[in-house]
Amino acid sequence: MATEVKVPTLGESVTEATVGEWLKQPGDAVSADEPIVSLETDKVAVEVPSPVAGVLSEFTVELGDTVDVGAVIAMVEEGAEGKSSSPAPTSKAKADDAATQSAKEMEKLPDDGGQSAAPSGDAPTMSPAVRRAVLEHGVDPTTIKGTGKDGRLTKEDVLAAAKSKGANAAPAPSPTPSPAPTSAAVKGERREERVKMTRMRQTIAKRLKGAQEEAALLTTFNDCDMTAVIEAREAYKDTFAKKHGIKLGFMSFFAKAAALALKDVPSVNAQIDGDEIVYYDYVDLSVAVSAPNGLVVPVVRSIDQMSFAEIELAIADFGKRAKAGELTMEDMKGGTFTISNGGVFGSLMSTPIINPPQSAVLGLHRIEDRPVAVNGEVVIRPMMYLALSYDHRIIDGREAVTALKIMKEAIEDPMRMLIDL
Known part of the structure; x- marks a missing residue:
């Protein structure tokens, strides 16, 4: 049958x-x-x-x-x-x-x-x-x-x-001279290939273009001294990995810093719904990760209530499942704020686009040693540019700048995240 x-x-x-x-x-x-x-x-x-x-x-x-x-x-x-x-x-x-x-x-x-x-x-x-x-x-x-x-x-x-x-394959013998293959004989050959866009790529294109057309997008920048975070990771990485079974990365620091800022500046964690503004007393963090078919944004729920280890484990699990194509619809649902880390690909600075209906996104970039003035002296410090893109319809410039400044200060002095400053 x-x-x-x-x-x-x-x-x-x-x-x-x-x-x-x-x-x-x-x-x-x-x-x-x-x-x-x-x-x-x-x-x-x-x-x-x-x-x-x-x-x-x-x-x-x-x-x-x-x-x-x-x-x-x-x-x-x-x-x-x-x-x-x-x-x-x-x-x-x-x-x-x-x-x-x-x-x-x-x-x-x-x-x-x-x-x-x-x-x-x-x-x-x-x-x-x-x-x-x-x-x-x-x-x-x-x-x-x-x-x-x-x-x-x-x-x-x-x-x-x-x-x-x-590694186990035997080395191939040295090739004997032979005429060049036909495909290499035609120098300067111009080719083109047409590949149908996947449904995911079509949706990404539609959503990002829609965000540009509907939202009043603006980006504010700041730079961040990563010395304190790097020193903390170096001091506790072995103990952290031994206790929790996961490496202590940068994302947990930025997630906690973002949660701290969003609590102080609620509009950055809010969304527009028709003619109303919806404010959330929790932070569901969307983390942009690469998948075989394009960029996906799974959501870590109530990240403001999680420990550093819980955040690292959740993000690592999403990254692994995204590469294997095993994320579910429930993993992608919701989200009140997004962090996108272009620094892993070498980006120095960018203007990230918000993930509708969210109103803001934090862009992270590569860390590089740069000369900066500290107490009247020029020193070399590991610096990172931070970018906060936001919807100006709901977030004023003062609020966006304040939120990004809180994140910067929390990263430069991680103790602030422990005593809620």
């Missing part, structure tokens, strides 16, 4: 998604609750499991199609037996289908000179990010032991296997 696979409820206000990747192919055996397709929503990738055990008989939609919640996307023959591995095709049609699918997957990756090899054997179920890593590094997923939930592979498992494979 054929069972329909339908698009599940995707989250509050999310009514449709895009078919991003088929994790199983027609004829493959599937277990109950085993993911068979990855759907891209406005915020995260969602894996849709098979409702029953059996054989995936057909797709009812194509890769890249937009599907509504409740739509039928595939059919599963309940109780049937299918292929659990990847045997040789039994017909020309199957061979052509396999070749076409492989070509589509490889087109998404940069040209590596033909060194990558497709995985073989009884491949385990993998998330989109893990499948991309497997294809990119040319490793066999069946030979890798997964460290994720229920023994599933993670991106880190694949990268470790690729590194081990490279």
